[in-house]
Amino acid sequence: AQSVTQPDIHITVSEGASLELRCNYSYGATPYLFWYVQSPGQGLQLLLKYFSGDTLVQGIKGFEAEFKRSQSSFNLRKPSVHWSDAAEYFCAVYTGTASKLTFGTGTRLQVTL
Amino acid sequence: GAGVSQTPSNKVTEKGKYVELRCDPISGHTALYWYRQSLGQGPEFLIYFQGTGAADDSGLPNDRFFAVRPEGSVSTLKIQRTERGDSAVYLCASSRKASPEQFFGPGTRLTVL
Numbered sequence: 646a647q648s649v650t651q652p653d654i655h656i657t658v659s660e661g662a663s664l665e666l667r668c669n670y671s672y673g674a675t676p677y678l679f680w681y682v683q684s685p686g687q688g689l690q691l692l693l694k695y696f697s698g699d700t701l702v703q704g705i706k707g708f709e710a711e712f713k714r715s716q717s718s719f720n721l722r723k724p725s726v727h728w729s730d731a732a733e734y735f736c737a738v739y740t741g742t743a744s745k746l747t748f749g750t751g752t753r754l755q756v757t758l
Numbered sequence: 759g760a761g762v763s764q765t766p767s768n769k770v771t772e773k774g775k776y777v778e779l780r781c782d783p784i785s786g787h788t789a790l791y792w793y794r795q796s797l798g799q800g801p802e803f804l805i806y807f808q809g810t811g812a813a814d815d816s817g818l819p820n821d822r823f824f825a826v827r828p829e830g831s832v833s834t835l836k837i838q839r840t841e842r843g844d845s846a847v848y849l850c851a852s853s854r855k856a857s858p859e860q861f862f863g864p865g866t867r868l869t870v871l
Contacts, residue, residue: 649800677858688762688849689801689862696858735800739858744814745791746851746860748800 647672647738651749659757660728666721666752668736676738678719679746680710683733692734695719706730731756760784762863764850770869771840779835779866783852790833791860792825793849801849807833808855840870 648671658664670676677696681689693704700712710721719736733753737746763782771777783790789808793801803817807827815825822840827833837844847867851860 679859681862688864689851691859691861694859737800739860741858744789744806744808745803745817746793746801746858747803750798750800 647676647740647747649736649738649747649749651734651736651752653752654750655753655755657755657757658726661725664721664723664726664730664754666734666736666754668719668721668749669717670719670736670738671717672738672740674740675714676740678710678712679737679739680704680708680719680721681735681737681748682706683735683751685732689735692721726754726756728756728758730754762850762852762861764848764863764866766866767864768867768869770871772871773840773842775840775870777837777840777868779837779848779868781833781835781850781852781863783831783833783850784861786854787852787861788830788855789853789857789860790827791851791853792833792835793851795847795849795865797846804835804848837868840868842870844868845870 650669680692695712733751735751736749765780792804795801806814810830822838824836847865849865850863853860
């Protein structure tokens with residue numbers, strides 16, 4: 646069965662600093678990969694997705710992620726964090742055989758001014 | 759267009775009671791998913807509908823949980839004899855047929871006292 650690991654439970658960065666959130670997955674083939682963001686009391690918003698092709702994908706709000714097959718990773722990055730980016734971030738994988746998303750446990754991002 | 763909607767947004771009930779949670783998917787989306795998000799965790803898959811039928815209900819924790827989608831649109835998640843451990847946010851998502859990209863509703867926060 647597929648699994649997703651987000652090793653960082655909580656990250657604090659200063660506004661304007663760069664950000665990288667880690668995600669590793671376990672699956673026999675290349676899955677579809679997603680990053681979602683969840684603000685307090687809100688649902689999940691899709692930031693970006695990787696299906697195939699270029700391994701560097703661009704998303705909304707200035708986020709990007711890079712798929713690295715050799716490391717089974719799909720890390721999320723942003724060059725300059727804004728205070729409004731404070732939220733919970735979830736990495737997820739989808740496999741056609743299961744027709745469902747499997748999520749990591751999330752990384753809570755705190756932004757200091 | 760309208761996104762996925764869920765009602766109620768909050769539900770407080772007493773242990774042993776029966777609850778129903780409703781999900782209205784995006785118009786034209788044939789696939790519908792229910793997930794449960796416990797405090798501090800990522801969403802966990804419960805059940806997946808393709809049209810009116812449950813294509814995969816492997817995530818339902820026990821037989822107290824049941825879901826229906828009688829006309830292939832609105833879905834209702836039903837929980838019998840609620841327990842305190844059922845307290846969580848219940849998320850609904852929909853997608854086009856067999857698409858890995860799922861669109862989430864705002865969730866229903868269930869609290870069992």
